[in-house]
Structures are given as C-alpha cells and as structure tokens.
Amino acid sequence: MNGQYASLLVALPLISAFFVPLIKGLGGRAIKYYLTLITALQAGVAAWVFKTVYTTGKPIIVMAGGWRPPVGIDLYIGHFAALFVLIVALVSFFMAIFSFDSVSTEPTDKYAMLFLLLMLGATGMIATGDIFNLFVFMEITSITAYALTAYNKTGEAAEAAMKYIVLGGIGSSFFLIGITLIYGSTGTLNMAQLAQLAGSINPTVIKVGLSLLVFGLAVEAELFPLNAWAPDAYQAAPHPVTAMFSAFVVKAGLYALARLVYLFSHAAGWDFILKLLVIMATLTVFAAEFSALRQRDVKRMIAYSSISQVGLIALALSVGSQLGVQAGVFHMINHAVVKTLLFLTVGYVGVKVGGTGIENFSGLGRKMPLTAFALTVGALAAVGIPLFNIFWSKVWIIIASIEQGYAWEAGVVLAASVVEAVYYLRLIHTMWFGGWDGMRIRESLPLGTIALFLVLLILAIGVYPNPFWTLAKSAGTDIFNVSRYIANVPLMGVGP
Amino acid sequence: MNVLSATGEALVLIGTFFYFLSALGLIRMPDVYNRMQTSTKSATLGSLGVIIGTGLWAVGMGHSVAWIVQTVVVATFILLTNPISAHALIRGAYRSGIPLWNGSVVDKYGEHLKAKAEAAENEKNEGDGE
Amino acid sequence: MVSVLKRSLAIITLLIIGYWLAQGLAGVPFGQDRMLVGKYYLENVKAQTGAVNAVTAIVVNYRGFDTLGEVTVLFIASTGVGALLWRRKKRRTAKTEGSVVLRTGSELLFPFILMFGTYIFIHGHLTPGGGFPGGATIATAFLILYMAFVDYEIPHRLFEPLEGLAGMGYVLVGLIGLAIGSYFLFDWIWQTWHWGAANLGRLFSGGFIPIIYTLIGLKVGTELSGIVDSMLTEEVRE
Amino acid sequence: MSVPHIGLYYFGALSLVLVGIYGVLVKKNLLKILISLSIVETGVNLLLISVGYITGRSAPILSEGIGPKQAVDPIPQALVLTAIVIGVATTAMALSVAITLYEKYGTLNIEEIRRLRG
Numbered sequence: 001m002n003g004q005y006a007s008l009l010v011a012l013p014l015i016s017a018f019f020v021p022l023i024k025g026l027g028g029r030a031i032k033y034y035l036t037l038i039t040a041l042q043a044g045v046a047a048w049v050f051k052t053v054y055t056t057g058k059p060i061i062v063m064a065g066g067w068r069p070p071v072g073i074d075l076y077i078g079h080f081a082a083l084f085v086l087i088v089a090l091v092s093f094f095m096a097i098f099s100f101d102s103v104s105t106e107p108t109d110k111y112a113m114l115f116l117l118l119m120l121g122a123t124g125m126i127a128t129g130d131i132f133n134l135f136v137f138m139e140i141t142s143i144t145a146y147a148l149t150a151y152n153k154t155g156e157a158a159e160a161a162m163k164y165i166v167l168g169g170i171g172s173s174f175f176l177i178g179i180t181l182i183y184g185s186t187g188t189l190n191m192a193q194l195a196q197l198a199g200s201i202n203p204t205v206i207k208v209g210l211s212l213l214v215f216g217l218a219v220e221a222e223l224f225p226l227n228a229w230a231p232d233a234y235q236a237a238p239h240p241v242t243a244m245f246s247a248f249v250v251k252a253g254l255y256a257l258a259r260l261v262y263l264f265s266h267a268a269g270w271d272f273i274l275k276l277l278v279i280m281a282t283l284t285v286f287a288a289e290f291s292a293l294r295q296r297d298v299k300r301m302i303a304y305s306s307i308s309q310v311g312l313i314a315l316a317l318s319v320g321s322q323l324g325v326q327a328g329v330f331h332m333i334n335h336a337v338v339k340t341l342l343f344l345t346v347g348y349v350g351v352k353v354g355g356t357g358i359e360n361f362s363g364l365g366r367k368m369p370l371t372a373f374a375l376t377v378g379a380l381a382a383v384g385i386p387l388f389n390i391f392w393s394k395v396w397i398i399i400a401s402i403e404q405g406y407a408w409e410a411g412v413v414l415a416a417s418v419v420e421a422v423y424y425l426r427l428i429h430t431m432w433f434g435g436w437d438g439m440r441i442r443e444s445l446p447l448g449t450i451a452l453f454l455v456l457l458i459l460a461i462g463v464y465p466n467p468f469w470t471l472a473k474s475a476g477t478d479i480f481n482v483s484r485y486i487a488n489v490p491l492m493g494v495g496p
Numbered sequence: 497m498n499v500l501s502a503t504g505e506a507l508v509l510i511g512t513f514f515y516f517l518s519a520l521g522l523i524r525m526p527d528v529y530n531r532m533q534t535s536t537k538s539a540t541l542g543s544l545g546v547i548i549g550t551g552l553w554a555v556g557m558g559h560s561v562a563w564i565v566q567t568v569v570v571a572t573f574i575l576l577t578n579p580i581s582a583h584a585l586i587r588g589a590y591r592s593g594i595p596l597w598n599g600s601v602v603d604k605y606g607e608h609l610k611a612k613a614e615a616a617e618n619e620k621n622e623g624d625g626e
Numbered sequence: 627m628v629s630v631l632k633r634s635l636a637i638i639t640l641l642i643i644g645y646w647l648a649q650g651l652a653g654v655p656f657g658q659d660r661m662l663v664g665k666y667y668l669e670n671v672k673a674q675t676g677a678v679n680a681v682t683a684i685v686v687n688y689r690g691f692d693t694l695g696e697v698t699v700l701f702i703a704s705t706g707v708g709a710l711l712w713r714r715k716k717r718r719t720a721k722t723e724g725s726v727v728l729r730t731g732s733e734l735l736f737p738f739i740l741m742f743g744t745y746i747f748i749h750g751h752l753t754p755g756g757g758f759p760g761g762a763t764i765a766t767a768f769l770i771l772y773m774a775f776v777d778y779e780i781p782h783r784l785f786e787p788l789e790g791l792a793g794m795g796y797v798l799v800g801l802i803g804l805a806i807g808s809y810f811l812f813d814w815i816w817q818t819w820h821w822g823a824a825n826l827g828r829l830f831s832g833g834f835i836p837i838i839y840t841l842i843g844l845k846v847g848t849e850l851s852g853i854v855d856s857m858l859t860e861e862v863r864e
Numbered sequence: 865m866s867v868p869h870i871g872l873y874y875f876g877a878l879s880l881v882l883v884g885i886y887g888v889l890v891k892k893n894l895l896k897i898l899i900s901l902s903i904v905e906t907g908v909n910l911l912l913i914s915v916g917y918i919t920g921r922s923a924p925i926l927s928e929g930i931g932p933k934q935a936v937d938p939i940p941q942a943l944v945l946t947a948i949v950i951g952v953a954t955t956a957m958a959l960s961v962a963i964t965l966y967e968k969y970g971t972l973n974i975e976e977i978r979r980l981r982g
Binding site (some may be wrong): 002004005007010011015016017018019020021022024061063064065066067070071073075105106110111113114117120124128130132133136137139140143144146147150151153158175177179184185186188189190202204205207208209212 | 649650651653654662663665667687689690691692693694696698699701702710712714762786791793794797798801803804812817
C-alpha cells in the first residue's frame with residue numbers, strides 16, 4: 001500500500017468529526033459508539049503506519065498536495081512519530097470507552113467532535129514537518145483543550161479554562177513571533193531545510209527566536225513559568241480528557257520542543273537554549289513535587305505528579321546527548337502508560353464514589369478491589385520501584401545525565417522520587433488500611449479489562465525492558481540525529 | 497491632466513478636509529452624541545469625496561471606465577450603511593443610559609419615548625377603567 | 627486601584643521583553659528581499675496552480691494542509707462555543723426592537739451583503755480575499771438581522787448540517803486527490819486535466835481553488851453565524 | 865548593551881505587542897484582558913506581515929503587469945490569513961468562557977473569581 005495513505009491519520013478524525021452534526025439526532029449513546037468506532041479505526045491506521053515504519057526502517061513522508069517539501073507541507077512519520085501516533089490512537093480508544101461511564105454532561109455530540117479533534121491535533125503536532133503547520137496543529141490542540149477543560153460548565157472549570165486561555169494566548173503569540181524571526185532570517189518554514197540553514201543564521205536571531213519558540217511550547221509542554229494552568233485544568237476537565245492531556249497532549253508539546261531544539265543544534269548560541277531548558281525543567285520538577293505533597297484531592301495530586309514527571313522528561317531531553325534523548329523518550333512512553341492507568345482509575349472512582357478527594361479513597365481496597373489494585377500498581381510504578389516500568393527510565397535518565405557530567409540532575413531525579421514515594425504511599429495506605437463503610441461497588445468489565453491490560457503492560461516493561469528500550473532508542477535517535485532527518489526528507493532544490 | 501482629473505483631485509482635497517473636520521470634532525465635542533455626529537457626518541462626506549474623486553481622477557488619467565463604476569458602487573454602499581450604523585450606535589448609547597451633555601437644549605428622542613410611555617400608560621388606565 | 631508596585635513590575639518586564647525582541651528583530655532588517663521559497667512560488671504559481679493570486683494559491687494549494695487546519699480551528703471554536711453555551715431550551719431574549727431605520731436598512735442590505743460575500747469567496751483566486759473573508763462577510767449579514775429583529779434566529783436545521791457537509795466536502799476533495807493523484811489534497815482538477823488553462827486570470831480557472839473556497843466560504847459563514855447565535859440566545863427558565 | 869536599530873514598522877508592531885502584554889498583566893476586568901490578548905495577536909500579525917515586505921514592490925497578484933520580480937513575499941501574507949482566523953477562534957472561545965464565568969460568579973473581576981488555589 002502506498003505510503004501516502006498515512007495522510008488518513010489526519011483525514012479520518014477530521015472527516016468523522018465533521019460528520020457528527022449529521023448524526024446528532026441519534027442520541028448520546030449512539031454517538032459514543034461512533035466515537036469508539038472511529039478511534040478504533042484510527043488505531044488500526046496507526047498500527048499499519050507503525051508496522052510499515054518499523055519493518056522498512058524508513059520514515060513515511062506524506063507530501064500534501066504532491067508538492068515536495070520546502071514548497072509544500074510534509075508530514076514526517078519517522079520512528080518517533082509512528083510510535084507516538086499509535087500511543088495517541090490507543091489512549092484515545094481507551095478513553096472513548098471510558099467516556100461511556102464518565103461523561104454525562106450534555107451536549108454529547110459536541111464532546112465527541114472535540115474529543116476527535118484533540119486526538120487529531122496531537123497526531124498532527126507529532127507528525128508534521130513544517131514549523132508553521134506545527135503552530136496550526138498546536139492551536140488545534142490547545143483550542144480543543146480550552147473547550148474540553150470548560151466542558152463540565154462548573155465555575156471551577158470555566159476558571160481553569162480562562163487561565164489556560166490567557167497563558168495559551170500569550171504562548172502562541174510568542175511562538176508566532178519566533179516563527180516570524182526564523183522565517184525572516186531563512187525564508188523557509190520547512191524543518192529539514194531550517195536544519196540545513198541553521199548554521200548560517202545570525203546568532204542573536206536564533207537565540208531570541210528559539211527561546212521564543214521554547215516559551216511558546218512551554219505552555220503545552222507544561223514547563224515551569226507557564227504551567228500554572230495545568231493542575232486546575234487537570235482537575236476540572238472531564239476524567240477521560242484529563243487522561244488524554246497527561247498521556248499525549250503534553251507529550252506532543254514536549255516532542256515539538258525537543259524536535260525544534262535539536263533541529264538547530266548546529267546553530268551558534270544553541271547551548272544557551274539548552275541551559276534555559278534545563279533551568280525550566282528543574283524548576284518544574286521542584287515546584288510540582290512540593291505542590292503535590294500539599295494536595296487533598298487525589299486527581300489534583302496526580303496532576304502535579306504528572307507535571308513533575310514531565311519536568312523529568314524535559315530534563316532528560318535537554319541533557320544534549322543521544323542517550324539523554326533516548327531516556328527521555330523511554331520515560332515518555334512509560335509516563336503515558338502509567339498516567340493513563342492512574343487517571344483512568346482515579347476518574348472511575350470519581351464517577352462511582354462521587355468525588356476524587358482523598359476521603360473518597362478510604363477503604364477502596366475492599367470497596368473496589370480491582371480498581372484499587374490497578375491504582376496501587378500505577379502508584380508504585382510512578383514512584384519508580386524496581387520491577388515496574390518507570391524504574392528503568394529513571395535509571396536511564398540518571399545514567400545519561402551522569403555521562404554528560406550533570407551529577408546534580410541525577411540528584412534531582414532521586415529527590416523527586418523520594419517526594420513522590422511520600423504522597424503515593426500515603427494514598428496507598430489510605431486505600432488499603434483506611435476505614436471502610438462496608439459497601440461493595442460493581443466494577444465494569446471493559447474498564448477492568450483496560451486497566452488490567454495497562455497493569456500487565458507496566459509489569460511487562462518492568463520485567464523485560466529490553467524490547468521497549470530498543471523502541472525508545474530508535475525513536476530517540478530519530479529526534480537526535482538531525483543529519484539523518486535532513487537526508488530522509490526529499491528536499492527539492494529551492495535554495496539560495 | 498484634464499478637467500476630469502482636476503475635478504477628481506479637488507474632490508479628494510475636499511474629502512480630506514472633511515476628514516480633518518471630523519477628527520477635530522472627535523476631540524473638541526463634549527459628549528458621545530455630538531462626537532458621533534461630527535465624526536460620522538463628515539466621515540461619510542469625506543469618504544464619498546475621496547472615493548468618487550479617485551474614480552474621476554483615474555478616468556481622467558486615461559484608465560478604464562471600470563474605475564468610476566466601481567467607485568460609484570462603493571460610494572453608494574457607504575452612503576447606505578454608514579448613517580444606519582451611526583444611527584444604531586447612537587440609539588444603543590441612548591438606550592444604555594449615557595447622559596447628554598449639560599448644555600444640550602433639545603432631546604427629541606427622549607420626548608418621543610416619554611410620549612410613547614405616557615400613551616401606553618393612558619391606554620392601560622383606560623383599559624382598567626372599563 | 628492597581629497598585630503602583632504591580633504597574634512598575636509590569637513595565638520592567640515589558641522593557642526586558644521589548645529589548646529582547648528588538649534585538650532579535652534587528653537581525654531581520656525591514657524591506658529587504660530575503661525570499662527563498664517565496665521566489666519559487668512567485669515564479670511558478672501561474673503554471674502550477676492556474677491562479678494569479680499567489681497568496682490564495684499558497685493558502686489553498688501549496689500549503690493546503692495549513693488551511694485544512696485553519697478550517698478545523700474555526701470549527702472547533704464554533705463547536706466549543708456551542709458546547710459551553712449549550713442550554714436545554716433557548717430563545718432570543720433581546721429587549722429592544724431595532725428602530726425603523728435599522729430594520730428597513732438591514733432588510734434592504736441583507737441580499738447585497740450575501741452577494742458581496744459570495745463574490746469574495748468565488749473570486750478568491752483572482753482578487754484579494756477568499757473563503758474566510760467571504761464567509762465572515764456572510765456572517766455579518768446574519769449578525770445585522772440579529773441586531774435589527776428581536777426574534778430572528780438563523781435556520782438551525784439548515785445551517786448545522788451544512789457546516790458539517792461543507793467540512794466533509796473539503797476533506798473529500800482532498801481524498802479524491804489521494805485516489806486520483808496519490809497525494810492527499812492533490813489538485814486533481816488542474817494538475818490532471820489542466821481545466822481552465824485557456825482562461826487564466828478569469829473566473830473559470832485556478833484548479834480546485836474556487837471549489838475549496840466555496841466550501842470554506844459556506845462553512846465559515848454558517849459557523850460564524852452559529853457562534854453569533856450561541857452568544858445571543860439565552861436559556862429559558864420555566 | 866546597545867540600543868538595537870529596528871524599522872518603524874517593526875517598532876509599531878512591537879509596541880502593540882508590548883501594550884497588549886501590559887494590559888494582560890495589569891488589568892483586572894476579564895474583558896479588558898481578552899481585548900489585550902487580541903491586541904497582542906494584532907501586533908504579532910503586523911510583525912509577521914512586515915517581515916515579508918520588500919521595499920518598492922507590490923501585492924503578489926500576478927496580473928496587470930506585475931511579474932514575479934515586482935511582487936512582495938507572498939508567504940507571510942498566507943500565514944497571517946491563518947493566524948487571524950486562529951486569533952478569531954481563540955477570542956470566540958475565550959468570550960464564551962467569560963460568559964460562563966459571569967453566569968457562575970456574577971462578576972468579571974479576576975480578583976473575585978478565585979475559587980481554585982493551590
């Protein structure tokens with residue numbers, strides 16, 4: 001089959017989202033089945049793309065309109081993109097199933113459209129090979145995220161969405177100024193050609209432009225000064241959407257950040273950007289971990305924990321070595337799995353018990369044993385206990401940072417793990433040893449299956465990390481090795 | 497240079513003069529209604545002058561006749577829309593209770609509203625009486 | 627009152643940001659010819675797309691993916707506004723009827739504004755404009771009706787499916803390109819058959835640009851009027 | 865530290881961006897903050913379009929005797945078209961959130977809308 005059919009990754013969610021207004025008369029339940037069907041189809045396409053990329057070992061370059069890269073826009077689906085597009089589609093599929101139980105606020109048809117478009121936005125951000133197209137997809141993601149954050153229509157939700165909109169608006173303006181500067185000094189928007197020309201750009205322009213791009217993406221990637229929206233939005237959004245934010249929206253932002261930063265690795269003034277990123281990432285980790293300690297609401301606590309893990313990923317990505325990027329990508333995969341599980345179970349408790357405050361988790365081990373078990377596994381994995389998946393990625397991050405001579409970064413990772421252990425163990429203790437009101441709650445079969453699947457995945461990665469580490473290695477190399485990226489894109493000779 | 501383009505230039509000049517007047521009025525006038533009056537009235541005239549002047553000038557300079565046709569169409573559109581929007585704006589301002597300048601002498605719209613309210617009141621009273 | 631401290635902090639931040647940005651901008655001098663890909667577009671636009679307006683050709687044809695995203699962004703906005711301001715039962719609650727002047731004027735102008743909007747999006751490949759401005763113009767026509775009449779509402783039953791259909795039409799045009807020319811958003815009308823090559827610079831040319839712009843115009847018009855409608859109607863309490 | 869030299873157009877656009885950011889930082893009324901955000905967006909759009917300008921050239925519509933050598937860079941104009949639409953969408957979204965906030969709290973002053981903390 002022709003590689004150009006990978007454009008279905010973008011076309012399918014779009015056309016199905018546009019189709020929803022025509023079937024909205026069928027009622028909420030039918031629309032949720034439709035949503036599940038479409039996400040399953042998307043997962044199928046993504047699996048095909050994944051298989052093609054990993055068997056041929058070559059990236060798929062989708063050329064929109066048949067124009068070769070610097071002239072037209074290309075989608076670059078390399079090892080990283082193929083892997084993460086699959087993750088995006090799978091997480092969306094799980095969350096579409098979860099939506100049956102957890103989303104009852106009207107209007108369901110609009111929820112389905114926004115859900116599909118959030119998936120589309122993240123897919124596009126990961127796949128695109130054009131810097132302005134990245135901006136467009138970033139806006140698709142963030143505007144959908146604004147709408148979904150406020151979807152519950154409570155005061156808190158609207159407030160969180162407002163914070164997000166103001167920060168996001170400033171961020172996207174900065175990003176656009178960055179694009180302006182870089183376009184103004186090179187005359188092209190294609191990432192591969194930008195990487196080719198990176199050495200010849202005026203160093204001040206690259207410094208200012210790239211730091212603006214970093215600031216713009218930091219809103220989506222939840223890095224320190226611009227992540228004030230994140231905990232509120234995580235808490236207020238519908239439960240499936242929270243899981244999607246944590247599992248792939250933030251990953252799309254991080255990926256875009258890493259891709260853009262490494263594209264310009266030949267440019268003068270690049271070290272400056274890396275230093276900026278390291279500072280932002282470290283501050284993110286500390287600010288989030290210490291806020292997480294104080295939380296009484298479990299969903300909010302996990303949100304903070306998610307942000308601090310994101311800080312760790314950013315730390316790994318900004319080490320500046322191939323191993324660092326690979327470790328970062330490995331941590332991204334593990335984080336996606338673990339946080340999907342955590343938000344799924346916590347959200348399910350929120351739906352069934354009626355809230356996500358810590359008091360609702362008391363005695364959960366006997367009230368909802370399966371959910372509590374899954375939540376425990378997720379919590380232990382998030383702390384980084386050996387035999388669980390995040391242990392390995394944290395180890396690799398430590399190795400990578402020591403190898404580059406940043407011993408204190410290893411200290412940051414360890415300190416973060418200790419703080420995480422404190423609050424996660426508190427949660428586990430409440431669940432298994434807290435008072436029980438004698439009630440049993442029936443757990444739903446599909447969600448139990450998903451949770452068990454994720455638990456098994458966590459254990460599988462924890463016990464046999466090697467195949468997954470190989471995946472992460474090839475995906476990380478895809479980001480780090482810019483010269484291969486340039487060679488893979490069939491640039492047409494539009495040059496000076 | 498012929499008569500047509502000279503007329504066009506004169507019209508543009510007159511139009512700009514009206515623009516100037518409206519800008520002056522915007523600064524000098526005491527309240528919303530007076531400012532609105534000067535700015536819209538003279539902006540309409542100013543735009544008409546400039547637009548039609550441009551059309552005449554272009555035809556006079558030997559460009560195609562399409563210029564004057566297009567400018568006349570644009571001018572008609574402005575002539576239709578500008579007063580309506582100004583009217584709606586001022587009515588909105590009055591309705592939302594922005595006060596008149598102290599030195600105003602007439603308030604026809606206020607009188608009209610009052611008369612209307614009184615008429616409605618009378619009708620209601622009469623209805624009660626029967 | 628905003629405290630003086632907050633203001634001065636804000637001004638210091640601004641000075642830092644401004645200095646930083648100005649330093650970057652100083653490296654990109656104003657008014658110089660730095661075109662790279664732009665030059666290619668200008669030289670080849672007529673032969674490759676059949677449009678004389680280079681901006682439109684870039685928007686719809688060369689960088690069509692961006693435009694697809696742009697349409698999606700607007701669709702998200704309309705969906706999101708609809709989702710947030712969703713009410714079980716809603717009605718216009720405007721209190722004051724527009725005056726005679728406004729009502730007569732809007733009735734008189736409505737068809738002309740519609741016609742003008744249509745003109746803009748049909749002639750996108752020839753003159754400045756295109757689907758987005760055209761659609762916005764059409765939406766203003768409905769906005770005027772909303773302002774003039776207290777009980778006017780857009781025909782929801784027509785507009786909502788139309789919005790979806792126009793969007794699907796755009797993606798379908800792209801998928802037809804994938805089927806015929808094996809590229810998504812391939813300009814199958816111009817590049818395969820060269821229809822309209824004889825009247826370059828007239829209405830029937832420009833490949834699929836007029837078709838896509840018509841779809842976009844319809845979509846944007848219905849979407850923006852939908853947003854206006856969501857914002858101007860309120861819940862009926864019973 | 866030296867004063868960077870930038871063109872007048874850049875200066876205008878940049879000042880719009882800064883004025884907007886000032887508004888976002890200082891104003892307390894939500895609507896004023898949103899207006900400030902729109903001002904930032906306008907400034908950025910102006911900046912983007914003035915980067916594409918080339919002295920002495922005309923709009924990139926290649927009819928009536930304008931060849932490829934007489935036209936300005938068309939790409940920024942295409943980008944600005946997209947950016948404007950995105951700005952409109954953000955503003956629409958923000959306004960509807962503001963309407964929801966007003967319904968829930970009865971005010972648009974951000975100092976009074978503070979339930980979420982932590």
